[in-house]
Amino acid sequence: MAAHLIAVMDLKFSIETLQGETAFREWAAVHLKAYLSFGFASLDSGAESVWQIGYYDPETDKATSFTLANGKWVVNPAEEVLKKPGVKVAKLDMSRVSATLAEAMGIATALQKEKYPGNDAIKYIVICQSIEGMGEVWNITMITRTFHTLNIKVAAGDGKVLEHTLVSVVDIQRKSPEERP
Numbered sequence: 001m002a003a004h005l006i007a008v009m010d011l012k013f014s015i016e017t018l019q020g021e022t023a024f025r026e027w028a029a030v031h032l033k034a035y036l037s038f039g040f041a042s043l044d045s046g047a048e049s050v051w052q053i054g055y056y057d058p059e060t061d062k063a064t065s066f067t068l069a070n071g072k073w074v075v076n077p078a079e080e081v082l083k084k085p086g087v088k089v090a091k092l093d094m095s096r097v098s099a100t101l102a103e104a105m106g107i108a109t110a111l112q113k114e115k116y117p118g119n120d121a122i123k124y125i126v127i128c129q130s131i132e133g134m135g136e137v138w139n140i141t142m143i144t145r146t147f148h149t150l151n152i153k154v155a156a157g158d159g160k161v162l163e164h165t166l167v168s169v170v171d172i173q174r175k176s177p178e179e180r181p
Contacts, residue, residue: 104138
């Protein structure tokens with residue numbers, strides 16, 4: 001796990017770098033009400049991972065993400081936000097994020113080994129976001145060799161595990177879209 005984490009830049013540094021780019025400043029000048037809502041990375045041992053940084057625009061109810069590709073930030077088209085109806089997309093306050101990705105992954109991996117042995121991860125999906133009632137979190141989903149998803153929410157401020165659930169991929173497929181996590 002640790003080797004592929006090295007390839008992911010620090011999220012705060014990535015956001016600062018993005019905000020200094022001309023393309024971002026031009027985009028932000030047009031989307032005055034948009035705000036930082038997430039940092040996303042997909043981690044596995046076979047590929048280099050980079051942050052996808054998302055800004056939510058309440059006027060359009062869409063998020064625009066920015067991805068670093070070949071040393072340049074790319075503005076991706078705005079997309080619908082995956083959320084339950086009536087749920088407000090929270091602003092991600094990076095001043096409340098003290099735990100690094102590496103620390104959160106260490107905490108999540110330790111919990112996986114202790115509580116869910118035998119469910120070793122083959123891929124990680126990581127989102128730094130703010131969730132109502134939890135605040136800023138590292139929302140880590142592990143896709144396991146046993147065809148389960150293990151979701152662990154780690155407080156981004158103090159590194160405390162807020163919740164963890166193991167779900168069979170088969171069970172997720174059986175649920176209607178409204179029932180899925």
